[in-house]
Amino acid sequence: MSSDVTICNAALAMLGDNPIQTLTGAEKAAKACNAIYASTRDRLLRQMQPTCARKRTVLAALAAVPPGSSWGAQFQLPSDYLRLLQVGPDGIRTSYSLEGGRILAAATSLEIVYVFRNTDPQTWDSQFEDLMVHAMAAALAYPITKSASLRNDLTAAFERMRKMAGAVNGQESEPEDLPDSTIQTARY
Secondary structure (H helix, E strand, C coil), rough: CCCCCHHHHHHHCCCCCCCCCCCCCCCCHHHHHHHHHHHHHHHHHHHHHHHHHHHEEEEEECCCCCCCCCCCEECCCCEEEEEHHHHHHCCCCCCEECCEEEEECCCEEEEEEECCCCCCCHHHHHHHHHHHHHHHHHHHHHHHHHHHHHHHHHHHHHHHHHHHHHHHHHHHCCCCCCCCCCCHHCCC
């Protein structure tokens, strides 16, 4: 059963440190974990866009029209939003602009797919969880051990894992069809 604490303890074990009982504990390691865990998780979710953190929703237009804009409506992004992946129905290109936590578009409702702040490690796939452990180990290396070389080694190992995870994650979705360019259509 995965939790924020078990992920931090796995990272601390990689550093040769003692496990913690809670992120809010008084130990130096608990304080370090608590200081960086949420931002590390959110950054990694945003970068990796794992399938375990994708969500679909339909947004309703806000009453106020965006001032000084040619867009007909604005839509508030969900409170758990981290990154926008798609605007509009599958296969239909929808023009939009992302500004100040809102989407501007010419529509009365808007279908979106986005990366959400998935705070439940029990719903993460094993590869994302392992990536989170390595990200935490790299981030904690210097504060816990005071070793810049260990931090650099763990950061390099994390980057290699991140690239492999990105390749695997990219294979879990249907390939995206790109529209024909004008050069391609001119040949026909």
